[in-house]
Amino acid sequence: MLLHLDFGSDIPIYQQIRDQIVVGIAGGQLRPGERLPTVRALAEESGVNTMTVSKAYQLLKQEGYLRSDRRSGTVVCPLSGRGGPEAATLRALRVSLSELRLAGLDRAAALELCGRLFDEEGSV
C-alpha cells in the first residue's frame, strides 16, 4: 500500500498518515494482523520526522485501529468487536453532511455520493 503525503496541504502530515492507514484498513489493503513498519522505518521511507509518524501511530492505537505487539511490532487490529463510530467521527460526518446540504445536494444525492465513496477504495 502506498502512502501519498501532500506537504502543500493544510491537513497535518500525521493526520494524512492516520487517515490513509484507516482508509487502507477499511479498503482491505491492510489486513487484520498485518505488520506495519516501525516508526523509524516509516520515517526513513517517507522522509518525515519520526515524531510525526509516532504521533500518527499513537492516534491509530488510541482509536483502536492498531496495537503494539512485543514480538510483531505494530499490527492492524481485527475489524470485528469494534463498537459504533467514535463521537468525533459522527461530529465530522455531521459537518460534512451539512456542507453537502449547503452545496445544494438533496438527501438522495448526498446519500448516493456517500454510497459511491463508501464502495470506493482509497477515497482519501
Added chain:
Amino acid sequence: MIARLILWGSTIWLVPLMYFLLKNEAKFKKNIAVGVTLPQEGRAHPDTLAILSRFRRELGWTCLTLLALAAVLILLPVSFGLALTLFLVWTDLCVILPVVPYIRCNRTLKALKRERGWGSGRRQTAVADLRAAAQPEEKKLSARSFVLPLVVSALPVWWALGWGDTLEGLILLLNPGCVALFWLCWRFAFRRKAEVVDDNEDLTAALTRLRRRAWRRCWLWGAWFMALFSWTMLLTFDRPLAGLILMLVLSAAMVAAMVGLEFRLRRLQEKLTADSGRDYYVDEDDKWLWGMFYYDPNDSRLVINARVGLNTTVNLARPVGKVLMAAVAALLLLMPLAGVWVMGEERAPVTLTLTDTALVAAHAGTRYEIPLEEIQRAELLEELPAIRRVAGTAMDTVDKGRWRCEAYGPLTVCLDPRTGPWLLVETEETTWLVGAGDGTSGETYTALRALLDGRTAPAGQ
C-alpha cells in the same frame, strides 16, 4: 615522460566512462530518461526521441573534443608542474563539460513535458510504500563477511610494525580503516528507501532488493580491494614504480567491476520497468534540479538514492547537504591549484647553508636545521645512493621528506637529485642526506669539517 603517461593513462578512461554513463541516461528506466519522468505516451513520442537523439549526438562530440584535447596536452613539451596543472584542468573539464548537454536535454524535455501536459501536476508530495518499509532487514549476508578482508588488510600493518617501520605501518593502517568505513556503508543498505515506481508492490520489492544487493556487493568488493591494496603497498615499498603500476591495475579492475555492477543494475531497472507508466506512476521531478541535484525541504533525510542506478546523493535542502556539496565542488574546482603548487616546488631552489650553530637545508616551505653540536659524522657523497621515498616529495628537481636507503637506513632528505655532491650527516637520532641545488655542497662540507674539527680538537686534547 613515463610519469606523464602514467598520469594520463590513469585518468583518460574518465571520458568514455562519462560518455557511456550519460548516454545510458537516455534510455528509460523507472519511467525516467535524462532526469525527466514521462508516461508511456511521452516516452515513445517523436519529439522526445528527437531530443534524446540530439543529446546523444552532443554528448558524443563533447567527449571526442575532450579526447582530442588530451592527445594535444600529453604531447606538449612543458615541465611536469605545468603538465600536471593542465592535466588537472582537463580532469575538471571531463567532469563538467559532458554534463552540459545533459542539463540542456533535461530542460528541453521538461519544457516538452509541460507543453504536452504529461506531468501529474502534483508538487510537494512524497510517496512511501508501507509494505516495503515493513520488510525486516535481510540477514543473508552477515557483517562477518567483512571480518576476513579486515584481517587480511590489517596483517601488513602488523608486519610493518614488526619490522620497525612505524611510518609505513601507520600509512598501511589507512587500509583496514577504509574496510571498517566500507562496512558502515554496507550497513546503510538497510536504510535505503524502497524503489517505488508505481503501485505495483511486487515491482517495488524486486527493484528494492536488486538495488540493496548491488549496494552491499559494491562495499564488500571495495573491502577486498582495500585488503589487496594493503598487501600491494607492503610488498612494493622498495619498488615504487612496480607498486604504482600494480596499484593502477588493481584500481582499474575495481573500477571495471563497479561500472559493471552499475550497468547491470541499470539494465535490470530498464527491463523491469519497461511496461510501467501506463496508469499511476511516481513523478518526483520537482525535487530534482536539472535532473541531478536533489532539493526537498520537506524531506528530513540527508542521503538520498539517485533515481537511476546505484549512486547516492545528498539533499541540498539540508544544511549539511549544502556544506557537503560545496566541499565537493570546491575540491573539484580548486584541484588545478595542486598543479600550481607543484610548479612552485619545482622551481624553488634547494639550498644548503652553514651558520655558526647549524647546517640548514631548505627548499620552498621546508627547512631542516641540523645543530652542529649534535653532528656525529659527516661524509661527502659523489654518487647519490639508491633511496626510496616513505613520505615526502619526489620530483625531478627535488627529493625531500622521509626516505629509506639500504646502506644507511631511514633518512631525512632534502636535495636536488640532478646536482651533486651530497652530504650525509649523522646525528644521534637522525641520518640526513642533504645537498645544494647550485652544486656548492663540496664547499659547505669543507667549511663544516673545519668547524667540526675546531669543535672536537679541544675535546680530544
